[in-house]
Amino acid sequence: MKQSKAFIPTLKEVPADAVIPSHILMIRAGMVKMLSAGIYSFLPLGYKVIKQITEIIREEIDAIGGQEFHLPALNPREIWEETGRVEAFGDTMFHIKNRDYVLAPTHEEIMTFHAKGILKSYKELPQIWYQIQTKFRNEARPRSGVIRGRQFLMKDAYSFDKSFEDLDVSYEKHNKAYRKIFDRCGIKYFVVGASSGAMGGSKSEEFMVRSDAGEDTVAHCEKCGYAANIEVAQSVIESVPRHEESKEIYEISTPNVKSIDELCDFLKIDERETAKSRVYICNDEPVLALISGNEEINETKLEAVLGAPVRPGRPEELKEISGADAGSIGPIGFKHRIIADLRLKDGNNLYSGANKNDFHIGGIDLKRDVPNIEYFDLRSVESGETCIRCGEKLEVFKAIELGHIFKLGTRYSEAMGANFLDVNGKDHPLVMGSYGIGVERVLACYIEQHYDDKGIIWEGELKPFDLHIVSLNIKNEDVRRESNKLYDELTAKGYSVLFDDRANVQAGFKFNDADLIGVPLQIVVGDRGLKENSVEVKIRKSGERTKVNLDEIYSKIEDLVKEAG
RNA sequence: CGGGGUGUGGCGCAGCCCGGUAGCGCGCUUCGUUCGGGACGAAGAGGCCGUAGGUUCAAAUCCUAUCACCCCGACCA
Structure with a gap:
């Protein structure tokens, strides 16, 4: 991708409305642009990363037998009435003014609708159905950029099983798949067990990322992995002492x-x-x-x-x-x-x-x-208190919910009459699970965990490009020739390359743009180096730069790409 | 929904208190010079000051209403 033709509108100044690092950097790096509160356009660079995230999700969900759907966002209101969720969502659900439709805030009802009457036999079970699509929620207060928006991209999967034992299996598959997905995305996360309460489900777990921009407060033990929402978290604390002698009142x-x-x-x-x-x-x-x-x-x-x-x-x-x-x-x-x-x-x-x-x-x-x-137990756990599980110190902090896996049970299948026949020809409601991932949150959380004062630092599978060729003074014939040659050959070798071939852009400007965009490896081509038949390779993460002779550039790049991921 | 704040060119902001017809930096266009960490000079383009009313000879500035956006909280998964 030649930068002279690419639409990557970078910004030097910090946008007034952005507060948290990921939001600021996504705007500054030209990845997103706000259209209205909580409504964002993904520009080509941002969308490129989004597509890579969804691809990882697809691979891992497909690997556990998931089948991808494409479902309508526009839903007849009555289907949501069947499960009582028009009222449950209340003002959070968008209603269409000139027809009796709502904009889907999630898709349990629609998936259940498709299962109803079609998944008729236990022989067809289990099924795992998913989609990666835009959801709409009329959030009272969108915030933190893409982290809480009024429309957002979500992967949601639903499992249909013949029994609660089988649901356990489907649930466990998702649990493992989710860990693979977030590991592949390079995100440091932890899992919080949540009692799902009145929803009739038996178990749910949340995949969380530590962040000041988070909306949940959790207690977490680094050592043993104990994690709990502050609303239910416990710690070992010393009771007040009981003295030998009780004084009189x-x-x-x-x-x-x-x-x-x-x-x-x-x-x-x-x-x-x-x-x-x-x-x-x-x-x-x-x-x-x-x-x-x-x-x-x-x-x-x-x-x-x-x-x-x-x-x-x-x-x-x-x-x-x-x-x-x-x-x-x-x-x-x-x-x-x-x-x-x-x-x-x-x-x-x-x-x-x-x-x-x-x-x-x-x-x-x-x-x-x-x-x-x-x-x-009436008090809130505080940082530094002792973990009830392992005795180490707990930390209390804010976190963002990235994903949620949930044993739904039969709440939706019963309400909508989605039944199947068992071996004995007897009717049962499908036993369901639901599993969500906030796709844009994955992107935002990655950036929250990978940036410095210069910009984003990409590594691993989410990187938008493998290499960034930064050509200084491309009007110089040698620079132009060598940069183009590098670009063509590296591209031919299968690397994804961003090529800053912009004329009339100062060196410092290009360096700063490159650091802001954050491609893991920068190849700096300038006339100064070319006089010695060399270019400079900079590792974005460490800032380390090495002069590399053009004769060995391809093998060196191969090594560095492997190393830097 | 409660509290606080902000709307002035693409971006960041000043001007508002004390009304007199809009300015700075960045970016953009053209020419020239420069060319390894956000260059320099010259010449330009671009804003009915969020919107609607009102006060006034005169409103970015004062008054009223309304809308939008941000932050804290409530709510929500």
Whole structure:
């Protein structure tokens, strides 16, 4: 590809609207251009990489028996009514104004529609069907470039099995295929097990990539691979000590002391000697949640414990419920349900609010003084805490969900009546799995993990080109002749080559463009080197440059391509 | 949806407070010089200042409405 003819509109300046590295670099390298919020055009360079990603996905899904479909994005609304998902998606689903169609946000219903009445016998199972197509979701807030868009390219596969045991097999095939796909893409990822909850599915796992631009917070153990969403993550933590001797309860005047910090300051005590109170309303009933010191209650865990949504009590309600305002509430004399974080289990000699403004109580023994207390895991895991599985340190960080494999079960087949006949001629709903990959996210995540201050650094299978010939001063006849010769021969040898043959572009400009685009190997052809019959080969990743005699350039390139991938 | 911010040439921005008919850098066109890490000179092209109303002799600038985009949060997979 000759750059003088290629449409690769690189940008020197950082676009005002882009914030995260991958977004900035994709725009600057001329890979994408935004059309509207969350809607991007892929320009030739970006699309080239996208095609390579989808090719890897195709190979690996085909290898486990997948068959590719091409499905409509425009769907009759009624098919989505059958499974109740028009309501479930709500405003996230795009509706067509002048006909009763919706734009498909995913394709469970459509695949199930095709299975229905056609996959009639257990003999035809299992099937793995997939597609790589654009999905539409009316995201309230698109962000981070291509990572959360209103339309996005997704590979989604669906498996159809005759039993849950067979589903396990299909699921495991995808699990392995996904690892191969992301490994081949050169992405560092980890797998988070997620309990799939109310969807009726039994198991789901998310393939995640660490990134500040992520929308999920996870706890991860580098050593043993334990990974969990912060909403369910656990760690080994020390409970507050139970002292030999339990003191008697006593009231302390604590004027204007509201926060735990203020309380510790005022009484010259450690935060572990305190129990913080938060009042939540659940099913219109107040619940007092106690947590050690200044830790935060994890509301998702709380909701799981209580089995219903919660909301923090409003300031004006608190006095009515407890007799005091926030900052002076505590378990002693609290008339409603009391639950506490495990860390506080059987703690004694604790300080907490007195349910009387400007007073706290000391000498609290939860075992003695709060007999109805219940203990649960209510706190969020924090970085540096101990892994429950291997004892190493956990890290807590943001992550992007790249892929999701999910045992659906019969939710869709039952709702839509997609049944098959077993050996005995008996009707059963197809047992389904669904497996998604955000294709553009793969690209964005790759860049998030492979860049420096100059630009993108391509390696491995995703690289848009093997080689970048950078010809300095192509008006010089020797340079022109040798560059063209190199370009023709390297292309003939089967390398994909980007050739910066632009006249009237300064050397520095070309170097910077080449670093920005990030092809792994640059071959710099200039008259200076040609006088010694040599060109310079630069490895983009290390910045290392070597003079190579033209006589041995092809063998050298062969070695370097192998090395640099 | 709540909070904050921004809309001025292809890109990045100044001008707005204090109204007087639009400017800078990059990019683009032509010519010349240059030519190994984003060159230099000269001459050009390109904007009804997001949109719609209003105030005023006069609006990029003041007022109102509206739209778009970005960030934080909520929501979502």
